[in-house]
Amino acid sequence: MSTAESPDFRPLYAQVKELLIARLVRGEWRPGEVLPSEFSLAATFGVSQGTVRKALDEMAAQNLVVRRQGRGTFVAQHSQPQALFHFFHIRDEGGTKELPTGLVLELRGDRADRAQTTCLKLPARARVWEMRRVRVLRGKPVILERITLPAALFAGLTLPIGSEFPDELYILYQEKFGVTVARAEEKLRAVAADSLDAKALGVAKGTPLLEIDRVALSLDGTPVEWRLSRCNTARHHYLSEIE
């Protein structure tokens, strides 16, 4: 493999991985689609199968692709079971994974304020979508969210306001807008419920809530969502597993 124009001392497999990710970012294969086989990729890159394998194994470890013996290597999809809980860490007391439903309260377009431009690395006064929703677990409102999206990435966004539906926004982002959330950084704090929180979650004003401040990044590292969640942790908790 020759990248003649610049001396490049990174390992071959790392270069292969980078090229494959660049092709993913470009949307060359859609989520759920199968990639070419290891041998075929090895041939096109002019490296051995083992080198391609190492690149793909690392991508599988980062949840960018899913490998299935006998079938092939597929572009990861947020609708896949293992992906569904990857970005959702709220569990009930037994640790059971329950899928929340969502209720959108409000969705409107606006100019970004300072906090929003900072978190999403947008130019001043960029257009954003601002959404508020409640997430419901076992029939009770547990999480109140305020979600900010760069309008440039989500042109023509609409959502069924006021109706409850099994939600996973990241599936929507991926399927309708071609935006794949690859990783996220969450900052957790304890805060007191303000009167809006209290009303939406059915708790007293001042009740301690778990605040989750999340910025989600796409495959190429662009911030694509800023989400501020407030969770009633009376009957639920946030699960963090440290390996």
Add this chain to the structure above:
Amino acid sequence: MSTAESPDFRPLYAQVKELLIARLVRGEWRPGEVLPSEFSLAATFGVSQGTVRKALDEMAAQNLVVRRQGRGTFVAQHSQPQALFHFFHIRDEGGTKELPTGLVLELRGDRADRAQTTCLKLPARARVWEMRRVRVLRGKPVILERITLPAALFAGLTLPIGSEFPDELYILYQEKFGVTVARAEEKLRAVAADSLDAKALGVAKGTPLLEIDRVALSLDGTPVEWRLSRCNTARHHYLSEIE
């Protein structure tokens, strides 16, 4: 490699890994010590170097060993820089990693109560150590902890009560008692400060605090510590990175 006594269809490298971990658990190599080279291990197990490599690579990914080119493969140590923040996720607003100091308030032996036997999977009325301490960041008390340890694993534990020192208990567990914490599960909730919390952390009673309920497990999966922390998140947060 023949494990003649029982049909074993697991991959060779997985068996090698299991054998190596068993030897770590048995304390065959102490933390910080160097393991035999890949070639030497391959010879003793009767497999190829590549197979040993795959086992060691997985162990390195789990932070059980540290590999250093040109030097060798070493048993992971809690005192190593990358390990120091692996189990400590509290950051200040800038995201800076500051090392806390610790102030032990109390240390006493007792019989385990129901909560303690449940969390640590101990028999009823087993002996435990119960410790309370405050952790200090930038000169301010930020975290109040109540730590329970099985006395059986920590015979003769003593700690400098009332004096502040750069703390990392996991280094102590490893060096003085041969107990290596390999992973942990944390449940996070928002709670209101009780009067003890308030006094220790210098906040008003009722202030929202981040509660971290952690059970730490050793290499072989035995629960070795139950830690209930309450953090003042006014100037700090808990960082969770989702890959």
Add this chain to the structure above:
DNA sequence: CAGTGGTCTAGACCACTTA
């Protein structure tokens, strides 16, 4: 059955460390 990823081997060369 052919094609896929998963495992295992053997050998070559490289980069880094220590003596």
Add this chain to the structure above:
DNA sequence: AAGTGGTCTAGACCACTGA
């Protein structure tokens, strides 16, 4: 210079999948 882990290759065989 010798020894270590890191990369890369080529080829063999296996287990699983779907036509």
